[in-house]
Amino acid sequence: MSTPDSMPRSIRRNASILGLFAAATVAMVALVQQGTDERINQARQQAQLQALTEILPAGSYDNDLLTSTVLVDDPRLGNRSAQTAHLATLNGQPAAIILQATAPDGYSGSIRLLIGVLADGSLAGVRVLEHQETPGLGDKIEPAKSDWIYSFNGKSLTNTATERWAVKRDRGDFDQFAGATITPRAVIKAVHKTLQYFDDAHAQLFAQATATENQP
Numbered sequence: 001m002s003t004p005d006s007m008p009r010s011i012r013r014n015a016s017i018l019g020l021f022a023a024a025t026v027a028m029v030a031l032v033q034q035g036t037d038e039r040i041n042q043a044r045q046q047a048q049l050q051a052l053t054e055i056l057p058a059g060s061y062d063n064d065l066l067t068s069t070v071l072v073d074d075p076r077l078g079n080r081s082a083q084t085a086h087l088a089t090l091n092g093q094p095a096a097i098i099l100q101a102t103a104p105d106g107y108s109g110s111i112r113l114l115i116g117v118l119a120d121g122s123l124a125g126v127r128v129l130e131h132q133e134t135p136g137l138g139d140k141i142e143p144a145k146s147d148w149i150y151s152f153n154g155k156s157l158t159n160t161a162t163e164r165w166a167v168k169r170d171r172g173d174f175d176q177f178a179g180a181t182i183t184p185r186a187v188i189k190a191v192h193k194t195l196q197y198f199d200d201a202h203a204q205l206f207a208q209a210t211a212t213e214n215q216p
């Protein structure tokens, strides 16, 4: 067997070139990956910001939603880990909270939701952040595909009894989609549970909002 010293110089040179190429390729892939991750994060944040401002009309709050946040963790929200909630205040008074929740039982897995609850416990609005539901069937939860998601606006535990948090076929208040009841059922259940969580936790959540507002 030949030792490196006894290898012909051309082989050693080719081996070095190959090694350099390999190292450069690895570095390039790492860079591209990093850039892609950053772009995905930016796109996520952008989508979230747009959803936040869609849910809460301008003028209903006067604080910075992006910095007025609190970490929230409760099994009723369905998330795998603690998630950021955004607190809205008007003249230092609690106006609304926007919670992240996950419906774990969509047709194709989890559906991530942004749920805005006004201080009086009624829904300001719901938006879908991420889902893998089927185009033409379950994707009618997107406002771009149908108006269905707006049917949550104004609903609360007070004006909608527990058994009405269901699709019409199950004797509830919400439309189902033709040939697709799994998706709407999953979203309705997640929103209802989030309101139940809010009902228990709102005093504590809003106490944190006012504490944040009053910081020098």
Ligand SMILES: Cc1cc2nc3c(=O)[nH]c(=O)nc-3n(C[C@H](O)[C@H](O)[C@H](O)COP(=O)(O)O)c2cc1C
Residues within 6 Å of the ligand: 107, 108, 133, 134, 135, 137, 138, 139, 176, 177, 178, 179, 180, 181, 182, 183, 184
């Ligand atoms: C390829 C395929 C994709 C489907 N995608 C969805 C979906 O995204 N959401 C949904 O609720 N049901 C979807 N369904 C239908 C469900 O399997 C189920 O039949 C339906 O939700 C029950 O609704 P129904 O009670 O109106 O029949 C899909 C079915 C097939 C065959």
